[in-house]
Amino acid sequence: MIHGKSHPKTVDESKDIIQxxxxxxxxxxxxxxxxxxxxxSRQSVFDVLENLKEILFPGYFESVCLDSxxxxxxxxxxxVDLIDVLSEEIYKSLCWKCTKKERCEQxxxxxSAARDIALGLMKEIPTIRELLREDAAATFSGDPAAQxxxxxxxxxxxxxxxxxxxxxxFLALQNVPLMPRMMTEVAHxxxxxxxxxxxxxxxRFCVDxxxxxxxxxxxxxxxxxxxxxxxxxxxxxVADRNILGKRHPTxxxxxxxxxxxxxxxxxxxxxxxxxxxxxxxxxxSVPEHTKIFLSEDRKQVLRHGxxxx
Amino acid sequence: MIHGKSHPKTVDESKDIIQxxxxxxxxxxxxxxxxxxxxxSRQSVFDVLENLKEILFPGYFESVCLDSxxxxxxxxxxxVDLIDVLSEEIYKSLCWKCTKKERCEQxxxxxSAARDIALGLMKEIPTIRELLREDAAATFSGDPAAQxxxxxxxxxxxxxxxxxxxxxxFLALQNVPLMPRMMTEVAHxxxxxxxxxxxxxxxRFCVDxxxxxxxxxxxxxxxxxxxxxxxxxxxxxVADRNILGKRHPTxxxxxxxxxxxxxxxxxxxxxxxxxxxxxxxxxxSVPEHTKIFLSEDRKQVLRHGxxxx
Amino acid sequence: MIHGKSHPKTVDESKDIIQxxxxxxxxxxxxxxxxxxxxxSRQSVFDVLENLKEILFPGYFESVCLDSxxxxxxxxxxxVDLIDVLSEEIYKSLCWKCTKKERCEQxxxxxSAARDIALGLMKEIPTIRELLREDAAATFSGDPAAQxxxxxxxxxxxxxxxxxxxxxxFLALQNVPLMPRMMTEVAHxxxxxxxxxxxxxxxRFCVDxxxxxxxxxxxxxxxxxxxxxxxxxxxxxVADRNILGKRHPTxxxxxxxxxxxxxxxxxxxxxxxxxxxxxxxxxxSVPEHTKIFLSEDRKQVLRHGxxxx
Numbered sequence: 001m002i003h004g005k006s007h008p009k010t011v012d013e014s015k016d017i018i019q020x021x022x023x024x025x026x027x028x029x030x031x032x033x034x035x036x037x038x039x040x041s042r043q044s045v046f047d048v049l050e051n052l053k054e055i056l057f058p059g060y061f062e063s064v065c066l067d068s069x070x071x072x073x074x075x076x077x078x079x080v081d082l083i084d085v086l087s088e089e090i091y092k093s094l095c096w097k098c099t100k101k102e103r104c105e106q107x108x109x110x111x112s113a114a115r116d117i118a119l120g121l122m123k124e125i126p127t128i129r130e131l132l133r134e135d136a137a138a139t140f141s142g143d144p145a146a147q148x149x150x151x152x153x154x155x156x157x158x159x160x161x162x163x164x165x166x167x168x169x170f171l172a173l174q175n176v177p178l179m180p181r182m183m184t185e186v187a188h189x190x191x192x193x194x195x196x197x198x199x200x201x202x203x204r205f206c207v208d209x210x211x212x213x214x215x216x217x218x219x220x221x222x223x224x225x226x227x228x229x230x231x232x233x234x235x236x237x238v239a240d241r242n243i244l245g246k247r248h249p250t251x252x253x254x255x256x257x258x259x260x261x262x263x264x265x266x267x268x269x270x271x272x273x274x275x276x277x278x279x280x281x282x283x284x285s286v287p288e289h290t291k292i293f294l295s296e297d298r299k300q301v302l303r304h305g306x307x308x309x
Numbered sequence: 310m311i312h313g314k315s316h317p318k319t320v321d322e323s324k325d326i327i328q329x330x331x332x333x334x335x336x337x338x339x340x341x342x343x344x345x346x347x348x349x350s351r352q353s354v355f356d357v358l359e360n361l362k363e364i365l366f367p368g369y370f371e372s373v374c375l376d377s378x379x380x381x382x383x384x385x386x387x388x389v390d391l392i393d394v395l396s397e398e399i400y401k402s403l404c405w406k407c408t409k410k411e412r413c414e415q416x417x418x419x420x421s422a423a424r425d426i427a428l429g430l431m432k433e434i435p436t437i438r439e440l441l442r443e444d445a446a447a448t449f450s451g452d453p454a455a456q457x458x459x460x461x462x463x464x465x466x467x468x469x470x471x472x473x474x475x476x477x478x479f480l481a482l483q484n485v486p487l488m489p490r491m492m493t494e495v496a497h498x499x500x501x502x503x504x505x506x507x508x509x510x511x512x513r514f515c516v517d518x519x520x521x522x523x524x525x526x527x528x529x530x531x532x533x534x535x536x537x538x539x540x541x542x543x544x545x546x547v548a549d550r551n552i553l554g555k556r557h558p559t560x561x562x563x564x565x566x567x568x569x570x571x572x573x574x575x576x577x578x579x580x581x582x583x584x585x586x587x588x589x590x591x592x593x594s595v596p597e598h599t600k601i602f603l604s605e606d607r608k609q610v611l612r613h614g615x616x617x618x
Numbered sequence: 619m620i621h622g623k624s625h626p627k628t629v630d631e632s633k634d635i636i637q638x639x640x641x642x643x644x645x646x647x648x649x650x651x652x653x654x655x656x657x658x659s660r661q662s663v664f665d666v667l668e669n670l671k672e673i674l675f676p677g678y679f680e681s682v683c684l685d686s687x688x689x690x691x692x693x694x695x696x697x698v699d700l701i702d703v704l705s706e707e708i709y710k711s712l713c714w715k716c717t718k719k720e721r722c723e724q725x726x727x728x729x730s731a732a733r734d735i736a737l738g739l740m741k742e743i744p745t746i747r748e749l750l751r752e753d754a755a756a757t758f759s760g761d762p763a764a765q766x767x768x769x770x771x772x773x774x775x776x777x778x779x780x781x782x783x784x785x786x787x788f789l790a791l792q793n794v795p796l797m798p799r800m801m802t803e804v805a806h807x808x809x810x811x812x813x814x815x816x817x818x819x820x821x822r823f824c825v826d827x828x829x830x831x832x833x834x835x836x837x838x839x840x841x842x843x844x845x846x847x848x849x850x851x852x853x854x855x856v857a858d859r860n861i862l863g864k865r866h867p868t869x870x871x872x873x874x875x876x877x878x879x880x881x882x883x884x885x886x887x888x889x890x891x892x893x894x895x896x897x898x899x900x901x902x903s904v905p906e907h908t909k910i911f912l913s914e915d916r917k918q919v920l921r922h923g924x925x926x927x
């Protein structure tokens with residue numbers, strides 16, 4: 001049998017199988033999308049992010065070398081191309097929401113709205129770059145293992161996840177459905193860092209190492225905050241979807257949270273200049289200038305087979 | 310030097326290097342596979358999963374739009390193609406096991422057995438779809454941040470890992486070696502969620518966020534269970550390979566385990582309707598309707614430089 | 619609008635946007651790389667690692683079947699090609715360092731130095747293979763769920779991260795900048811395991827499951843050490859970049875660290891034959907033959923709504 005070429009017997013036997021699958025499509029709803037419309041695809045969202053990275057950080061990710069001579073032309077072409085691609089994916093996201101509501105409630109034309117949002121994002125690029133420059137500098141100054149900011153931009157997952165968040169957050173503020181979350185989930189797959197696009201995050205933000213970090217939709221994070229790998233800023237219990245309240249914690253300025261601490265609850269506020277130690281489980285607020293750690297003596301120790309404590 | 314074109318001096322100097330590497334191949338066993346047979350490749354396992362996703366969730370991942378007119382033809386072609394590819398990869402897995410035993414102990418023809426298993430998986434698709442529809446609904450109802458089930462199918466890592474697990478588990482039950490684990494490791498790389506294909510998992514399963522979740526080979530999980538990111542269902546200590554007992558915990562129906570809890574041991578049973586809090590380390594059973602959390606007061610607190618507790 | 623073809627109006631409107639972005643490039647430093655020189659790209663580093671995997675583990679990752687007849691020719695061609703590609707990427711890394719210092723302080727020619735290092739790595743392949751054979755055997759003997767070492771080489775993330783670390787560590791010892799860290803960050807993205815290339819790791823090393831593991835730059839790990847998912851070997855607090863001391867812990871021989879334990883500090887030494895339990899937070903040394911766990915009774919338990927402890 002040649003790989004990829006259909007075996008005649010397979011074609012025959014598979015008729016019942018195909019009919020069974022088609023029946024399943026007809027009977028089982030909720031996991032089909034068969035109305036002939038398009039959804040933004042993970043691949044296209046991925047491609048948009050790759051293009052955005054080239055525009056945000058010129059000279060780091062392109063295959064061509066950039067200098068002052070070719071920069072204007074290369075940049076211009078990229079921006080023009082990206083506006084088209086972005087408009088198309090935002091359009092699909094907006095259409096999906098209209099379709100969901102079964103009739104288009106919005107008087108504005110989705111195509112034109114999508115293009116305005118795409119142009120808006122591109123206009124925001126200088127502002128986002130300013131924020132990311134500060135994020136890169138904060139990451140560099142907080143990590144003695146970093147040799148340069150180049151290394152951070154080329155390879156640090158925490159910085160990549162932050163860059164994608166800042167873009168997705170802008171789109172979320174424009175009420176684009178689907179696509180912002182798909183963007184942060186692409187970053188989550190690449191980095192292990194899951195930042196909901198709805199979260200509010202201040203300046204000079206740093207996620208170190210980052211695998212396992214989860215930042216919920218209604219979390220609010222001040223300036224100069226540093227999170228290590230595995231930190232959760234989550235909901236205390238699953239709120240009713242219809243209660244649209246704050247479910248995730250607030251972190252003041254200059255807060256540091258060490259590896260794998262879990263901070264839960266919409267009313268939980270970590271005061272400014274506080275430090276939360278690793279592996280801590282925290283469901284209440286702490287005032288400013290607090291350091292909270294797991295007690296070192298709350299352990300059982302067995303040495304050479306005998307209990308020590 | 311032109312990139313990719315061999316430098317003459319390199320060819321010359323590299324002769325000794327090549328001979329050294331070939332000597333290493335001759336001398337160091339265990340990490341070579343040089344008998345001329347084929348193993349399933351990570352790439353082909355990845356491709357199989359991508360094709361299965363298109364069949365499981367029509368309209369979500371294809372580049373063409375699907376509607377009632379083109380659905381039968383598109384689906385039929387996909388199914389026929391996939392049966393061939395699946396058969397080939399399962400065949401390689403079965404051959405590998407035969408080769409390992411140095412002579413083929415099985416009287417049945419591996420090619421024919423592989424094709425039967427591939428057809429069996431395709432026949433199972435409607436049943437797997439039914440399970441996944443419930444998983445998607447459970448994920449949606451448990452996550453106020455989700456805007457729709459579309460979003461879950463398009464982008465939620467917990468749902469993707471569950472879908473791959475349900476396929477791999479079917480193949481593991483047919484005693485296919487290698488490939489089921491390779492499938493769940495592809496999902497692990499994409500999602501950070503490591504579910505062994507041998508685990509038994511009930512209906513309406515939900516993994517939220519998910520990075521760092523590990524579910525061991527002999528874990529048993531009831532219906533309506535929800536796990537958050539970083540949860541381990543692991544072995545208490547490394548059992549002897551020859552003791553083929555249950556090494557991983559059992560979770561009853563309606564159990565919720567919060568972020569980064571570690572539950573270990575084959576005799577550990579978490580009773581139905583129980584909740585295990587975040588960052589808990591648990592190596593014994595708990596009865597039904599139990600809530601277990603790390604004590605809030607088991608911490609050291611320093612405020613403005615002075616010890617508070 | 620045709621996807622990918624520029625809308626005339628977009629071209630027009632985007633002029634101001636492009637100028638804004640170009641102004642941002644001129645004004646915001648630190649996240650641009652516009653001097654016309656090349657940096658090693660993530661893609662090229664990824665490709666180098668894929669090629670190295672084929673040479674390290676012949677027969678596992680190639681599309682062609684390998685046997686004693688074609689092995690010398692296939693290997694020879696791969697090695698010669700890889701030396702060129704490696705030399706080029708190492709050259710870019712060395713140049714970057716020179717550029718950073720604004721004038722080339724090194725009298726040696728970067729091209730020639732890069733080629734020597736590439737040849738050195740290829741000469742080291744037999745030694746690295748010997749280490750990796752031991753790592754694979756240790757992983758196999760420690761994991762009852764593994765069916766064979768084939769499965770480990772084909773699919774275990776802990777083994778992949780270790781293989782990439784051993785290569786990157788060799789390059790770090792040759793003082794290659796950028797590329798070693800980019801290599802381990804590629805592995806981090808694929809596996810969730812973040813091992814700094816500067817760490818020192820002994821023989822027969824095993825990372826099981828692995829998502830969330832972080833091993834810092836100055837960590838030292840003995841022989842026969844096993845780490846589970848989510849383990850941190852980190853810094854106690856952020857040291858000054860100019861204090862080039864040891865910031866990360868030391869683990870003696872035969873140490874096992876269970877899931878999500880956090881061990882911090884450059885002075886922290888875990889004595890040989892010790893076991894650190896899951897979710898433990900540890901910032902001081904423990905002597906040899908110690909077992910340290912979170913106390914089982916340091917929890918709050920609520921059963922059927924009433925406090926039990």
